[in-house]
Amino acid sequence: MLSEISIANLYFPPLLIYLGVSVLVYTLIDRLSRRWLDAAWHPALARFFISLIVVSAMVVNC
Template sequence: MILNKAASRWGPNATIIRIPVPTMLSEVSIASLYVPPFLIYLGVAVLAYRLFERALRRGLDWTWHPALARFFVSLIVVSALVVHC
């Protein structure tokens, strides 16, 4: 949050609060072909999921529903990539 003192119609001591807004995701051009950013996130998520799945294979097999556990691990990986990248 950035505070600026501005002389405006509210007076010489008015403070303007500027909140940085993240930019929207836009398509990525690869060889003149527009690719949606979510497709790139999914590609990276598949690679990250394979690493996690290989490391956690025995733990995921001992869960109540292994396929559901694997689905939620992949969902967590995709969500983390979208939120933090």
């Protein structure tokens, strides 16, 4: 797990960094699988689970 990161004497919590990177990864996955997600039973729920998987994978692996 990451500790606080200092940029120009400003300390950023690791969760903020995880969420920023996960938004970028999520938009990439969303653009690649947009047709599949729109055809899902509940598109918003499918997108939520994808974002949950991305964030949890980053927290576990980092």
